[in-house]
Amino acid sequence: MTLLLKNVTYTFPKKESPVIDKLYLTVQQGEFVSLIGKSGTGKSTILKLITGLLTADEGEISLYKKPVTLGDVGYMPQKDLLFPWRTILDNIMIGAEIQKEIKLSKEDARSWLKKVGLKDYEQAYPNQLSGGMRQRVAFLRTLLTEKDVLLLDEPFGALDSITKKEMQAWLLSIWQELDKTIIFITHDLEEACYLSDRIILLKDDRTIEETTVPLPRPRYQEMLHSQILLELRKELEKKI
Numbered sequence: 005m006t007l008l009l010k011n012v013t014y015t016f017p018k019k020e021s022p023v024i025d026k027l028y029l030t031v032q033q034g035e036f037v038s039l040i041g042k043s044g045t046g047k048s049t050i051l052k053l054i055t056g057l058l059t060a061d062e063g064e065i066s067l068y069k070k071p072v073t074l075g076d077v078g079y080m081p082q083k084d085l086l087f088p089w090r091t092i093l094d095n096i097m098i099g100a101e102i103q104k105e106i107k108l109s110k111e112d113a114r115s116w117l118k119k120v121g122l123k124d125y126e127q128a129y130p131n132q133l134s135g136g137m138r139q140r141v142a143f144l145r146t147l148l149t150e151k152d153v154l155l156l157d158e159p160f161g162a163l164d165s166i167t168k169k170e171m172q173a174w175l176l177s178i179w180q181e182l183d184k185t186i187i188f189i190t191h192d193l194e195e196a197c198y199l200s201d202r203i204i205l206l207k208d209d210r211t212i213e214e215t216t217v218p219l220p221r222p223r224y225q226e227m228l229h230s231q232i233l234l235e236l237r238k239e240l241e242k243k244i
């Protein structure tokens with residue numbers, strides 16, 4: 005098992021009740037897990053607890069059987085944290101600058117930018133990009149930290165549907181090729197069904213409900229219209 009959250013409880017300062025209450029969750033090596041649920045059910049909080057940005061009041065969070073510490077996992081927050089004074093190329097090079105073990109040349113970085121359709125923007129600054137473009141840069145930056153576990157908080161939320169489909173296909177191919185473990189937050193149930201091995205629904209009463217996605221791998225875009233996916237989506241819609 006890669007990641008274990010055991011009886012994790014967390015209450016924000018000055019709040020009366022916990023937002024995360026005795027959460028038990030395991031994620032296997034190479035698994036693609038999505039977190040879904042209404043706004044405010046604690047999805048982003050779970051990712052912040054796993055990264056170590058927040059510390060659980062009770063319970064344990066371990067990665068490869070050791071307590072997680074800041075920097076162990078790759079994390080893309082909901083709000084992109086691109087540095088406004090650095091070009092796009094320099095923004096995605098930052099991991100390699102900070103961590104010497106990451107070997108990322110400018111050439112490699114340029115070819116990654118090309119893969120996400122941002123070839124012509126390497127010298128642009130974040131404020132010259134649209135929301136969707138910035139998301140793609142933030143996503144690349146997270147990917148290029150070379151961590152095994154990636155936590156992605158609504159990475160494709162601001163994308164138009166065509167770009168979103170392209171990014172989904174690309175994410176699936178990278179996930180398979182690089183054997184990453186992914187925890188993915190989305191409000192798009194079709195996206196959750198299409199990408200995931202398992203979907204975790206966070207409910208208002210702070211419990212969770214897990215669903216295994218019965219679609220084979222690899223996934224193809226045609227599966228978006230399959231009966232299995234449509235039914236699963238409908239079922240989740242009712243529960244949410």
Ligand SMILES: Nc1ncnc2c1ncn2[C@@H]1O[C@H](COP(=O)(O)OP(=O)(O)OP(=O)(O)O)[C@@H](O)[C@H]1O
Pocket residue numbers: 016017019023041042043044045046047048049050
């Ligand atoms: N820094 C904070 N201080 C106090 N309360 C917070 C803080 N951050 C989040 N909360 C509260 O914790 C609850 C869970 O927030 P969280 O952002 O984890 O939900 P979410 O499921 O990710 O929501 P969304 O789908 O809207 O992104 C909400 O009620 C929110 O108001």
